[in-house]
Each structure stands twice: as structure tokens, then as C-alpha cells.
Amino acid sequence: MDTKAFKRSLQKSDNYHRKGFGHETEVMGTMNTEYQSSLIQKIRENNYQWQEGNVTIKLAEAFGFCWGVERAVAMAYETRQHFPQEKIWITNEIIHNPSVNQRLQEMNVGFIEVVNGSKDFSVVEAGDVVILPAFGASVTEMQLLNDKGCTIVDTTCPWVSKVWNSVEKHKKKDYTSIIHGKYRHEETVATSSFAGTYLVVLNLKEAQYVCDYIMNGGNKEEFLDKFKNAHSEGFDPDQDLIRLGVANQTTMLKSETEQIGKLFETTLMKKYGPTELNQHFMSFNTICDATQERQDAMLNLVEEDVDVMVVIGGFNSSNTTHLQEISIEKEIISYHIDSEKRILLGNQIEHKPLDKEIETQGNWLPEGQIVVGVTSGASTPDKVVEAVIERIFEEKNASVLV
Numbered sequence: 001m002d003t004k005a006f007k008r009s010l011q012k013s014d015n016y017h018r019k020g021f022g023h024e025t026e027v028m029g030t031m032n033t034e035y036q037s038s039l040i041q042k043i044r045e046n047n048y049q050w051q052e053g054n055v056t057i058k059l060a061e062a063f064g065f066c067w068g069v070e071r072a073v074a075m076a077y078e079t080r081q082h083f084p085q086e087k088i089w090i091t092n093e094i095i096h097n098p099s100v101n102q103r104l105q106e107m108n109v110g111f112i113e114v115v116n117g118s119k120d121f122s123v124v125e126a127g128d129v130v131i132l133p134a135f136g137a138s139v140t141e142m143q144l145l146n147d148k149g150c151t152i153v154d155t156t157c158p159w160v161s162k163v164w165n166s167v168e169k170h171k172k173k174d175y176t177s178i179i180h181g182k183y184r185h186e187e188t189v190a191t192s193s194f195a196g197t198y199l200v201v202l203n204l205k206e207a208q209y210v211c212d213y214i215m216n217g218g219n220k221e222e223f224l225d226k227f228k229n230a231h232s233e234g235f236d237p238d239q240d241l242i243r244l245g246v247a248n249q250t251t252m253l254k255s256e257t258e259q260i261g262k263l264f265e266t267t268l269m270k271k272y273g274p275t276e277l278n279q280h281f282m283s284f285n286t287i288c289d290a291t292q293e294r295q296d297a298m299l300n301l302v303e304e305d306v307d308v309m310v311v312i313g314g315f316n317s318s319n320t321t322h323l324q325e326i327s328i329e330k331e332i333i334s335y336h337i338d339s340e341k342r343i344l345l346g347n348q349i350e351h352k353p354l355d356k357e358i359e360t361q362g363n364w365l366p367e368g369q370i371v372v373g374v375t376s377g378a379s380t381p382d383k384v385v386e387a388v389i390e391r392i393f394e395e396k397n398a399s400v401l402v
């Protein structure tokens with residue numbers, strides 16, 4: 001399919017909307033009430049620190065809702081206002097935050113269910129309104145919804161669209177797109193649907209494996225097995241690793257995306273020589289500012305004297321997981337939770353260690369005076385961060401009174 005031509009024609013359709021509907025002021029008022037927090041505002045004004053009893057909270061200087069998420073949620077609220085009678089669906093969680101998704105359900109926005117590993121669009125009928133989330137939707141989904149005669153409200157973050165434009169450029173020039181991301185993540189699924197030939201690499205280790213193959217060749221079967229589900233149909237490592245462009249899932253670790261880009265660049269330079277590099281390598285800067293700012297703020301926070309780190313965000317939120325990785329790398333004890341409900345009575349916490357299932361930890365808040373570092377992913381409202389901080393104060397300061 002000519003994905004670029006399809007997108008262009010979709011954008012001209014009267015049934016396609018990618019801007020709000022003129023209810024911004026009203027919606028912003030509602031969102032401020034539902035998601036903003038006066039405590040967090042006070043902490044920001046107090047140089048990102050706050051002490052109560054035995055606990056000092058140190059907040060990262062950039063955290064929580066990013067511009068793209070705020071925009072997507074506002075557009076979803078506006079859609080409800082603008083289409084009060086119509087059935088409204090969303091192709092996925094609007095963002096990776098349980099409280100925001102629950103709020104949309106309360107507003108009667110239906111989520112397309114996944115049945116036996118695929119989304120069940122049979123519930124969607126002509127005339128229904130369908131919202132595409134901040135991390136986008138695959139071109140096949142867009143086409144299906146368009147063919148069904150739905151009204152599409154596209155909240156895809158412009159940073160994500162920028163990546164799609166990059167892979168379109170790779171495709172136009174017959175370059176293979178190397179996508180740094182998680183091949184199952186909705187954003188990467190969407191990005192790869194716009195790519196021609198592509199390969200998704202998760203991390204530097206996988207990128208190194210691909211670069212070794214480029215330099216020295218290797219076992220093709222092993223290669224294809226290793227990247228099963230992470231490449232385009234018919235991908236052939238002997239033919240498709242000669243001209244490469246690098247793209248990324250916007251929420252990956254910025255430093256790792258940069259290292260991966262450099263690794264492919266130097267590998268192709270070694271293989272073909274510096275004068276030929278432009279014929280073999282293409283790269284555009286598509287790291288989103290918000291991801292970068294939050295990761296930089298976390299890198300500063302882990303340099304402070306922090307006893308315990310709490311990282312707040314959906315368990316399936318990629319950018320939140322990367323914030324936790326930064327803490328782990330610094331050997332700071334770190335707990336990834338998705339809401340204040342995970343902080344249980346009796347100094348216990350239910351949390352998700354990196355790459356493991358949720359578990360419960362006792363005595364998680366150390367004795368005596370402590371400093372707790374706090375940050376949150378780009379999909380987490382300030383209200384949730386406030387609730388977590390309040391639970392920490394309650395839990396810790398209650399133990400002093402016992």
C-alpha cells in the first residue's frame with residue numbers, strides 16, 4: 001500500500017480530525033480540576049523539595065504529563081463534548097495510565113477489546129467516532145476504520161508522526177529502517193506499518209549482533225529466529241542490511257538510541273568507507289524533547305542523596321520503565337508503582353521490579369530520617385503523584401507515632 005498517499009487522502013476527508021473542536025478552554029478547566037495538584041505546585045515552587053516529619057521528598061525537575069499526552073487527553077475530552085450522542089471508541093489505551101483510562105470509560109468511551117491476540121473491531125459501526133491514541137495506530141487500522149465510515153479523531157503526538165515521516169523517507173530511498181523500540185509496543189507497531197523493509201532492535205546488545213552480522217556475516221536462520229516478529233515480511237539479512245536508516249520509539253532511552261545510531265554509522269563506515277557512507281546510512285533526530293527532559297531530570301536526581309526512589313507510571317509505560325532503569329543503574333533501591341493504592345498499610349509496597357511480575361516488599365521505607373526521590377512517566381497526572389507522596393507521609397509518619 002502507498003501509505004503516504006493513503007495518509008494524505010485521509011487527512012483531506014471530512015471524517016478525519018486531528019485538531020480539537022474549539023472547546024479547549026472548558027476542557028482545560030476540567031482537566032486542571034481532575035489532574036492537577038496544589039501540593040505538587042507547592043513542591044515545584046519550593047525548589048522541588050518538601051519535608052514532612054521524617055520524610056523529605058525530592059522531585060525530579062521534569063516529570064509527569066508531557067505536552068503530547070496532555071494534548072491527546074484534551075482532544076478525547078473535547079471529542080466527548082462535540083459528539084454527545086455518538087458511540088465513541090478508542091483503539092487502545094489513550095495513554096498508559098490507569099486513572100486516565102478509567103476516567104474515559106466513565107465518560108462512556110469504549111476501548112476496543114483484544115480477542116485471541118487481535119483487536120475486535122466488529123463492535124465499531126458506520127457513523128461511530130473512533131479516537132486514535134497519542135502513540136498512534138497502524139495504517140491498517142486507520143484504513144479499516146475509514147472503510148467502515150467512522151469519524152476518526154487522531155490524537156497521535158506530532159513527535160510520533162515525525163518518526164513516521166522518517167521511515168517514509170527511508171522507504172522512498174530503499175533504505176531498511178532500523179527501529180530502536182519494543183516490537184510489540186503500539187507505537188512501534190504503528191511506526192513499522194509505515195516502514196518498507198524494517199528491523200526492530202530492542203537495545204544496544206541486539207544492535208551489536210546486527211552490526212557483527214553486517215561486518216562478518218553469520219547464520220541467517222539464527223538471525224531470523226532471534227528477530228522473529230521484529231522484522232518486515234521476507235526480510236533477508238544478507239540483502240537488507242546494506243542501506244540503513246535509524247528511527248526510534250519516542251520513549252526509548254535517549255542515550256541508547258544515540259549509541260545505536262552511532263554504532264550503525266561506524267559499522268557502515270568501516271564496511272564501505274567514509275566517502276560511501278552517505279549511500280549507506282541515513283539518520284534524523286527524532287528523540288522527543290519530553291522524553292529527553294524527563295530522563296535528564298532523572299539523571300540529576302540520582303546524583304542526589306536519595307535513600308529510596310519511587311517511579312510512578314503505568315506498568316506498560318515504556319518511558320516510565322526507562323526512568324526506573326536509570327535508578328537501577330545507579331544502584332538506588334527503586335520501586336515502580338502505578339498508583340498510591342500500591343502503598344499498603346504496615347510499611348509494605350506492591351511494585352513491579354524491572355522485567356519481573358508485581359511483588360510485595362515489606363519494610364520498604366527505611367527507619368529514621370529519609371529522603372525519597374520521586375518521578376513519574378509522561379502519562380502520569382500530578383494528582384497521582386500527589387496521592388503517592390501523601391501516602392508516603394502517612395505511612396512513614398504513622399510508624400513514628402506507633
Ligand code: SF4
Pocket residue numbers: 066067068069134157158159160250251288289290291319378
Ligand atoms: S512522550 Fe514525547 S512522543 Fe510521547 S506523547 Fe509525550 S511528547 Fe509525544
